[in-house]
Amino acid sequence: MCGIAGLYNTPSPEALQPMLQAISSRGPDDGDILVEWENGICLGHKRLSIIDLSAGGRQPMTDASGRFSITYNGEIYNHLELRRELQELGHSFRTRTDTEVVLSAYRHWGQDCLRRLRGMFALAILDRGPDYGGSWLGGQKVPDSPYLFLARDRFGIKPLVYTQTGRGFAFASELKALLASGLVQRTVRPEAVVEYLSYGAVSQPGTILKGVYQLEPGTAVYVSQDGFVSTPSRYWDLSWGMEANRDALETLAYPDLVQKTRSLLEEATQNHLVSDVPVGAFLSGGVDSAAVCALMQRETGEPVQTFSLGFKGLVEVTDETSFAKEVAKYIGCQHTEVLVNDRDVAECFDDIISALDQPSVDGTNTYLVSQAAAQQVKVAVSGLGGDELFAGYHHFAAFKEAARGEAGPVDYIASMLHKARPNRFTVRRAYKAASFEQRLAMMRNLTVPNKLRGQLSGSLAALCGPYTHPALLGSDLSDWDAVSQLSYAECKGYLQNTLLRDNDVMSMAHSLEVRPVLLDHKLAEHALALPAEAKICNGQMKAVLVDAVSDLIPPGCWQRPKKGFELPFATWMNGRLRPRVRDAFFSSEAKEIFDRSYLDRMKNRINKGSIPRSAWAPFVLLSWIKHTSCRL
Numbered sequence: 001m002c003g004i005a006g007l008y009n010t011p012s013p014e015a016l017q018p019m020l021q022a023i024s025s026r027g028p029d030d031g032d033i034l035v036e037w038e039n040g041i042c043l044g045h046k047r048l049s050i051i052d053l054s055a056g057g058r059q060p061m062t063d064a065s066g067r068f069s070i071t072y073n074g075e076i077y078n079h080l081e082l083r084r085e086l087q088e089l090g091h092s093f094r095t096r097t098d099t100e101v102v103l104s105a106y107r108h109w110g111q112d113c114l115r116r117l118r119g120m121f122a123l124a125i126l127d128r129g130p131d132y133g134g135s136w137l138g139g140q141k142v143p144d145s146p147y148l149f150l151a152r153d154r155f156g157i158k159p160l161v162y163t164q165t166g167r168g169f170a171f172a173s174e175l176k177a178l179l180a181s182g183l184v185q186r187t188v189r190p191e192a193v194v195e196y197l198s199y200g201a202v203s204q205p206g207t208i209l210k211g212v213y214q215l216e217p218g219t220a221v222y223v224s225q226d227g228f229v230s231t232p233s234r235y236w237d238l239s240w241g242m243e244a245n246r247d248a249l250e251t252l253a254y255p256d257l258v259q260k261t262r263s264l265l266e267e268a269t270q271n272h273l274v275s276d277v278p279v280g281a282f283l284s285g286g287v288d289s290a291a292v293c294a295l296m297q298r299e300t301g302e303p304v305q306t307f308s309l310g311f312k313g314l315v316e317v318t319d320e321t322s323f324a325k326e327v328a329k330y331i332g333c334q335h336t337e338v339l340v341n342d343r344d345v346a347e348c349f350d351d352i353i354s355a356l357d358q359p360s361v362d363g364t365n366t367y368l369v370s371q372a373a374a375q376q377v378k379v380a381v382s383g384l385g386g387d388e389l390f391a392g393y394h395h396f397a398a399f400k401e402a403a404r405g406e407a408g409p410v411d412y413i414a415s416m417l418h419k420a421r422p423n424r425f426t427v428r429r430a431y432k433a434a435s436f437e438q439r440l441a442m443m444r445n446l447t448v449p450n451k452l453r454g455q456l457s458g459s460l461a462a463l464c465g466p467y468t469h470p471a472l473l474g475s476d477l478s479d480w481d482a483v484s485q486l487s488y489a490e491c492k493g494y495l496q497n498t499l500l501r502d503n504d505v506m507s508m509a510h511s512l513e514v515r516p517v518l519l520d521h522k523l524a525e526h527a528l529a530l531p532a533e534a535k536i537c538n539g540q541m542k543a544v545l546v547d548a549v550s551d552l553i554p555p556g557c558w559q560r561p562k563k564g565f566e567l568p569f570a571t572w573m574n575g576r577l578r579p580r581v582r583d584a585f586f587s588s589e590a591k592e593i594f595d596r597s598y599l600d601r602m603k604n605r606i607n608k609g610s611i612p613r614s615a616w617a618p619f620v621l622l623s624w625i626k627h628t629s630c631r632l
Helices: 015-021 079-086 096-115 176-182 188-197 237-252 252-271 287-300 321-331 342-347 349-356 364-373 386-388 394-402 409-420 424-434 436-444 447-454 482-508 521-530 542-548 571-574 578-585 590-591 596-607 615-629
Strands: 001-006 031-038 040-045 068-076 119-127 145-152 161-167 168-172 213-214 217-225 280-281 305-310 333-341 379-382 513-516
Touching: 001 015, 001 068, 001 119, 001 176, 015 031, 015 040, 015 168, 040 068, 040 119, 040 436, 068 096, 079 096, 079 161, 096 119, 096 145, 161 176, 161 615, 168 176, 188 447, 188 615, 237 482, 237 521, 237 590, 252 287, 252 542, 280 287, 280 364, 287 379, 287 386, 287 542, 305 321, 305 364, 321 333, 333 364, 342 349, 342 364, 342 571, 349 364, 349 482, 364 482, 364 542, 386 521, 386 542, 394 424, 394 436, 394 482, 409 424, 424 436, 436 482, 447 596, 482 513, 482 521, 513 571, 571 596, 578 596, 578 615, 590 596, 590 615
Parallel strands: 280 305, 280 379, 305 333, 379 513
Antiparallel strands: 001 040, 001 168, 031 040, 068 119, 119 145, 145 217, 161 168, 161 213
């Protein structure tokens, strides 16, 4: 796990060093740069040593032919299997790294190698051309050499951002590296501001900054020497697994579905333990993380080091520490509780905003628990993605119910009332009268469009449209059941744009690698294609997953009502963060973004010490803009 950065066809190769310095926490163990003036290329790397800890794993790495060089961030869990296959095809290896395997795989199969990789990755490969080692490359057409090949893993677990300007092409693991290069204007996109305040994150392929993009999950691009960036080529989408597996799974009896789920869980867990350093785990006390920890302990035969987050002195907040402690005792884990209060958050708030990389309403919990975990382990596994893939959220049941039958007059009346004054009583009726896309937007909106429009300044308010959600643009899921539709949408939206992005940057701020076991792509394809009745059965959410691991985890994991993990934002903002909130909402940036009447209301709430939880999103946005010296 590492940080990568690079420049192509730019007159400013000296910009690479500040780029790498900006992401140094991603790889404190080692690092190097490759500069080739004749090709106009600079590749850089910051290494967090996980597999083959020797100097042989240093990057950028060049193959024996001298044709290809790579800077790569990630872990390929099937690298030993691929190594054996490539050796049989005539390849030899100088190191034990998965990096060299990826490089040889690209040399042999070209872009098709991506379909063979099982893991998480973001990579850039320089191809200097056939004069350096043969013209054949997987039988595929590629740009004239030299060129760069960039790719990202299927779910986008590992990040890759890039920009193309008149001063050349630049890419990196994080936005802050591009800002440090001096090649990017610190200009915030107005559309991104509205999207962030609507959903708590900016959707891919965009970023918060003008002219900066994220390479989408499951895609690859070529960058030629003249600066041309090809249209991203998709090599995988979660929906493809649905189409490939659905028919076969529908013929299986429920016990067979449970058994197949268990087998894939065991395989995924085993794969995610590949490491030359100790591996710990995040444990919340729910089914997903408990299942991963239990299977992990079975595989290793050793007590797993686990970590959970809780809050000191907050009787009004129910955290997960008691549940996690119960699970850890049942499984036999070596457990650590991370307890924080508003003083702790206030002391590291600047670091949290810096680590975010771009505004998000999520991620603070990952920052805090990673800070503690990194003191004991270098790698931690997590149960991230289980709720999205196996239908763990309550709104899955609501969507399933809304898809039944036709909406009636009461539903349409409730829908109109919900637009004016949304609440939990009107929302289910409103779902019934809405399209799937509208339901998705209603469910994930932080603030309804009409209300947000009234909070923003004139130019931004004009960008607020009706209920829409970017996760399903261009997707046709009309022949899927409602549960599978929502599962796909949550994976393409909330999971990829918020949870995974925040999980990466917040953990890597502490040089900690986090591996989401349940996002093994073979397990994920299976989960999405499961019949809805296997996921929601007799009122039990995630039924097939629960039954697959019920012999390993305590009954309390699935018998108690599910509660979302909510941080005490309002308590923090009305506590030691209150002076910062005041500064944020009294700033010139606030006057540029928000309507005067909204700011007056917020100033009144700040003075009274009654700052609402809903203020967290604008507070983070304003704090990030100030921290990065960006502007609208």
